[in-house]
Amino acid sequence: MSAAADVDLRVFADYDREVREEADVVVVGSGPCGAVAAKELTDAGLRVVVIEEGPPFTPADFDLDGGLSMARTLREGGLRTTLGTVMPTMQAICLGGGSLVNSAICVRAPEFVLDRWCTDFQLAQTRRADLDPHYDAVGAFLGISPTPENVLGPRNLLFKKGCDALGISSEPISRNVRGCRGSGECFTGCRSRAKQSMDISYLPAALRGGAKVLSSVRVERVLVEGRRAAGVVGRVVAPFTGRPSFDVRVRARRVVLAAGCMATPVLLQKSGDLANASGQVGANLQFHPGVAMLGVFPDLVHPQFGATQGYQSLHFLREGFKLETLWAPPAVLAVRMPGAGFALKQRLARVPRSAIWDAIASCNRSLGSVRARSRGLDPKLTWSLHPDDVPILARALYTLARIFFAAGAQVVIPGVHGIPEELHSLAEAEVLRTRRFRASEFLTGGNHAFCSTRMHGDPRRGVVDEFGRCHDLEGLYIADTGIFPQCPSVNPMWTGMALAHRMAGRIAAGG
Amino acid sequence: MWIWLLAAVALGYAVSRVALGYPRPARRFHSLSRSEVSFLAAAAEATFPPGGEIPPSGLDADLPGYTDRLLVAAHPRMRLLMHLLFFLVEHATLFFPAPGRGGWRRFSALGAEQRAAVLEGWRTSRLFPRRLVFASLRAILTMGYFAFPPVLRQLGLAPYEIRTPVCEADLWYPRIGASRSSLRLSRADLTPSSDGTPIPLDAPLHPAYRKGAR
Numbered sequence: 001m002s003a004a005a006d007v008d009l010r011v012f013a014d015y016d017r018e019v020r021e022e023a024d025v026v027v028v029g030s031g032p033c034g035a036v037a038a039k040e041l042t043d044a045g046l047r048v049v050v051i052e053e054g055p056p057f058t059p060a061d062f063d064l065d066g067g068l069s070m071a072r073t074l075r076e077g078g079l080r081t082t083l084g085t086v087m088p089t090m091q092a093i094c095l096g097g098g099s100l101v102n103s104a105i106c107v108r109a110p111e112f113v114l115d116r117w118c119t120d121f122q123l124a125q126t127r128r129a130d131l132d133p134h135y136d137a138v139g140a141f142l143g144i145s146p147t148p149e150n151v152l153g154p155r156n157l158l159f160k161k162g163c164d165a166l167g168i169s170s171e172p173i174s175r176n177v178r179g180c181r182g183s184g185e186c187f188t189g190c191r192s193r194a195k196q197s198m199d200i201s202y203l204p205a206a207l208r209g210g211a212k213v214l215s216s217v218r219v220e221r222v223l224v225e226g227r228r229a230a231g232v233v234g235r236v237v238a239p240f241t242g243r244p245s246f247d248v249r250v251r252a253r254r255v256v257l258a259a260g261c262m263a264t265p266v267l268l269q270k271s272g273d274l275a276n277a278s279g280q281v282g283a284n285l286q287f288h289p290g291v292a293m294l295g296v297f298p299d300l301v302h303p304q305f306g307a308t309q310g311y312q313s314l315h316f317l318r319e320g321f322k323l324e325t326l327w328a329p330p331a332v333l334a335v336r337m338p339g340a341g342f343a344l345k346q347r348l349a350r351v352p353r354s355a356i357w358d359a360i361a362s363c364n365r366s367l368g369s370v371r372a373r374s375r376g377l378d379p380k381l382t383w384s385l386h387p388d389d390v391p392i393l394a395r396a397l398y399t400l401a402r403i404f405f406a407a408g409a410q411v412v413i414p415g416v417h418g419i420p421e422e423l424h425s426l427a428e429a430e431v432l433r434t435r436r437f438r439a440s441e442f443l444t445g446g447n448h449a450f451c452s453t454r455m456h457g458d459p460r461r462g463v464v465d466e467f468g469r470c471h472d473l474e475g476l477y478i479a480d481t482g483i484f485p486q487c488p489s490v491n492p493m494w495t496g497m498a499l500a501h502r503m504a505g506r507i508a509a510g511g
Numbered sequence: 512m513w514i515w516l517l518a519a520v521a522l523g524y525a526v527s528r529v530a531l532g533y534p535r536p537a538r539r540f541h542s543l544s545r546s547e548v549s550f551l552a553a554a555a556e557a558t559f560p561p562g563g564e565i566p567p568s569g570l571d572a573d574l575p576g577y578t579d580r581l582l583v584a585a586h587p588r589m590r591l592l593m594h595l596l597f598f599l600v601e602h603a604t605l606f607f608p609a610p611g612r613g614g615w616r617r618f619s620a621l622g623a624e625q626r627a628a629v630l631e632g633w634r635t636s637r638l639f640p641r642r643l644v645f646a647s648l649r650a651i652l653t654m655g656y657f658a659f660p661p662v663l664r665q666l667g668l669a670p671y672e673i674r675t676p677v678c679e680a681d682l683w684y685p686r687i688g689a690s691r692s693s694l695r696l697s698r699a700d701l702t703p704s705s706d707g708t709p710i711p712l713d714a715p716l717h718p719a720y721r722k723g724a725r
Contacts, residue, residue, distance in 0.1 A: 009683055013690035056684035059675040064717065067577075067654030071584035079589040086643060095684070151709050179705030183673060191673040194705040200680040207683065239687050240584065302712055304668045330668045331657035335650040340630045342563045349564035352667050378588070417642060440639040443646075 007207040012216035015236045019248040023049040026232055026252040028219045031097020032493050033479040033500040034258030035198035040501055042209035044508030049250050050213045054094035055239040056199055062189035066329025069188040073101050084384035085439050089446030091262050095215050096199030103186040103309040104175035104195050106144045107490035108135050110317055121485040122457025123466045134498035142176035142196045151182035153306020155355040159325045162407030163313055170313040184327045186308035217248050222255055222271040229255040229476035254475045261449040261482035262370055262379045269372040275470040280463050284451040285368035285383055286487045289444040291393050292358035293400040295409035296350045303327055303355055317489050320362045321396040338421040359396035360447050362489045363389035370452045385439035393442050394432050401429035417441040448492050453482040468503040479503050528617060542582035550601040551575040553619040557626035558652045567661050577655030596647055607632055660720045669720035671710050677702045
């Protein structure tokens with residue numbers, strides 16, 4: 001007998017009629033936060049239904065081509081952008097959410113950030129000491145540990161070399177990975193099955209514990225009865241095309257929205273502007289805008305080998321940026337190369353001798369919004385890089401240039417309009433430090449999104465409390481990075497999972 | 512009377528510019544029109560000319576074919592934007608003409624040097640929207656170029672063959688589009704998980720990227 005019958009999972013081809021379910025808790029979204037919540041709630045003995053709009057991806061479904069992979073695994077084909085400051089940003093649509101196609105970076109939010117959250121947003125129990133037990137629990141389950149040296153490869157080790165030479169602290173990145181082979185394919189799906197993405201870690205644990213997972217179901221509305229959330233309704237949708245078919249209705253005493261910072265507000269707005277007495281649903285959208293720099297070395301770097309993002313520096317967190325190494329499908333990386341024609345080909349030919357490193361910036365002054373479009377559930381994102389935050393990006397790039405030259409790079413390509421396309425020395429890179437830039441001159445990417453349903457101790461100023469419980473509506477919880485009150489300054493996945501872990505414990509305890 | 516005549520001439524020119532004179536493609540495309548195929552072929556050749564440090568050209572890499580596949584996979588709104596992008600660059604020579612004789616002709620009708628100059632104009636423009644248009648077009652073309660196995664092979668960046676372990680989830684998840692009843696794996700099929708042995712740099716390439724695969 002096939003092992004498929006062991007668990008209660010539905011995929012698109014299995015639906016042949018409308019779906020009616022009852023549960024103690026329905027979790028909308030199977031990304032890192034939703035998956036953790038589902039497993040913990042199941043372990044607590046609750047009947048849990050998890051709903052995910054995307055399909056499960058098997059290794060045979062992964063596409064090694066960067067462009068087509070993005071088109072298949074990301075919403076809006078990976079071409080979603082913000083309005084205002086135009087910037088690409090991404091949200092996954094697959095079982096396991098972003099964990100399937102991210103680089104598995106796990107960093108605890110720094111103490112000073114969480115202290116600021118508590119002070120500025122009237123939170124009493126969200127300091128680092130409050131969250132550490134939850135970080136620990138998630139970390140133990142996923143095997144979060146520093147990237148082993150044997151899979152760092154030259155691309156990561158050159159970063160360490162440059163940082164060491166300048167006295168900048170750096171470290172191997174901790175990741176939810178077991179048995180990494182250094183294939184550098186995190187963004188298109190780990191063929192080694194080493195990355196502990198949610199589809200092969202938390203969700204199987206939830207399934208084993210008795211949770212029901214409905215994939216290929218798009219939730220369209222939260223059901224409300226009286227002053228309580230009472231479930232969700234939606235429709236079965238075909239993978240990739242999104243074509244709707246059968247109706248789905250799940251009744252539950254508690255609804256956990258973990259659809260992601262860009263989808264949860266839309267769902268609330270489409271449900272009759274739910275949980276929005278504060279007016280904060282969809283407001284305060286923040287990103288970690290990212291910039292990247294490519295450095296060309298005299299010798300082969302073999303950048304395709306090694307952990308996708310294996311090394312980082314937290315040295316400049318208080319100055320507003322974090323530095324990381326990076327690799328991505330060459331098709332995606334090459335998009336950053338300037339030029340066309342033979343000049344472009346010449347630059348592309350140097351990729352084997354290149355490393356690419358990036359910076360993510362904390363831009364707490366740069367705010368935006370998530371709004372529902374009149375049709376469909378795709379969000380309309382507006383966001384502007386505040387002029388006072390622009391120098392952070394320039395400083396980050398200048399610092400990367402310093403590290404590159406200290407590591408022995410001959411040339412760096414900053415990807416900034418209005419300055420030379422190639423900088424051959426630190427003296428030439430000074431332009432990054434001395435020139436005043438406009439937001440539109442940077443090639444930024446909208447990494448990590450937050451704050452669109454922020455937590456606040458004051459119900460008039462936030463959507464949820466610090467345990468993810470909606471201020472306005474009984475039985476409704478939010479468990480994604482939208483509840484962060486500000487950007488966390490570091491990669492958000494582990495903090496999101498820790499908060500979801502804590503929230504699940506509260507629900508299980510009847511809170 | 513003259514106004515009507517001028518309007519009729521302008522309309523006739525617009526129709527002929529947008530719709531006439533495009534060659535019939537050698538094969539069928541799912542999403543691209545005849546004019547878009549011509550435009551993409553021209554843009555591919557201008558962005559990745561034959562020869563140089565990476566010999567294959569944009570046409571060798573069949574960038575119109577790749578773009579067609581990308582359009583099929585794209586979100587409907589993005590698909591519309593991509594069609595508009597191609598139309599815009601093809602006909603914006605009316606407003607941003609190429610240097611030299613007949614620089615106002617549609618992009619695909621220009622000579623190689625004129626095309627390169629037009630793209631350079633978009634790329635280095637002081638206007639952010641123009642640079643954005645160039646970046647969007649070049650992103651599509653570059654992704655397609657790197658999807659051509661000989662390019663990655665030449666650079667030594669082609670993916671390796673990796674034997675994927677069978678984990679518990681593989682017993683439960685069918686391939687996309689298949690039913691769970693199609694699954695035949697049992698617990699006896701599980702294999703040890705990855706032991707963390709680094710992939711050697713001389714490991715065999717993924718079959719799709721080996722020489723002669725395409």
